[in-house]
Amino acid sequence: MSFIPYATQTIEEADLAAVREVLTSGWLTQGPAVPAFESAFAQVHGVAHAVAVSNATAGLHLACLALDVGPGTMVWTTPNSFVASANCARYCGADVDFVDIDPVTRNMSVQALALKLETAKASGRLPMVVIPVHFAGLPCDLREMRGLADEYGFAILADASHAVGASYLGSPVGQEYADISVFSFHPVKIITTGEGGLLATQSADLAARLRLLRSHGITRESGEMEQAPEGPWCYEQQILGFNYRLTDIQAVLGHTQLARLGDFRARREHLAARYPELLRGLPLKLPALPADRTCSWHLYVVEVEEGAPASRAEVYARLRAANIGVNVHYTPIHLQPYYRRLGFAEGMFPAAEAYARRALSIPLYPLLDDAGQDRVAVVLREALTA
């Protein structure tokens, strides 16, 4: 039986043609294809500014810098994410803390956030930035978070790596509520550029800072220079930036992928809608989908219930033995050795820890056909039937 991964990219002739063409066009680094891709992405997500970067981790780093995260400041995120959601603050020398998850949505809990803010205010350690993560592509409770952000004076940097094309209260993720949203184009995500990421913001100021930071802190616009340019050859480095640029090769790929976002989403929704039927009656907790938002279905995570005939480890082994590439998203960030050494320990974020003991990401991606999905369900049923 052929291997079914938990996720993989969809590369088609349109992608190959676009990449072939750009390779002979003269621009290999950041050229005209990058702003063209940025505009198309901004239009689809209804945002004023889109800044493409070399990957979402680089994007999170730049976003923290643009929001003035630095030594002595505090950043909060969720333990149920990829480590990059916390590491970005550490790159800037900031302190990191976590807010436990809501066991229903598996996203950062607004109630836990509100409580923690109250305590932090009393002790004078309020966060400068909070990084909620739209886990599996399900948007967080952004409206409530925006209310807390305005009350306590922190910025919202949404890690939207999973959430390309998702929507919340009728508007695309990235358009409202968050100050900056970061998307990833890693091959397992919704659309891909190989490595790649993008920052979306409605703020012209933040977008300008992000563009400067993306490219060494250098401007070539004479109107923006601090010193009068001696000639048209002059460029000026104004701040300490990085080379976090996307290439034109990646941008054309992103553009042809974005053109098929609707197809990708429809296929993911079809598969996500089939799983509850296929898994009916099994001791599995399935993903929730509140009525006021849509999910991009980056991941389909089931939780093996307490008292099920097989443990999570056994179910994992059965699926792997059947050539099905299940995975666990995520080991809570605070339990990674690096974060333990910073003082975090088991028991600090019980909801995220309990979830992580039961979670299994089962296959979901556009090229998974119904028969392949049926095979996944059959193996799960065999594993979970006493």
Ligand SMILES: *Cc1c(COP(=O)(O)O)cnc(C)c1O
């Ligand atoms: C994939 C991912 C990232 C990192 O994305 P890259 O583009 O690989 O750097 C960050 N956060 C989350 C939640 C992710 O899933």
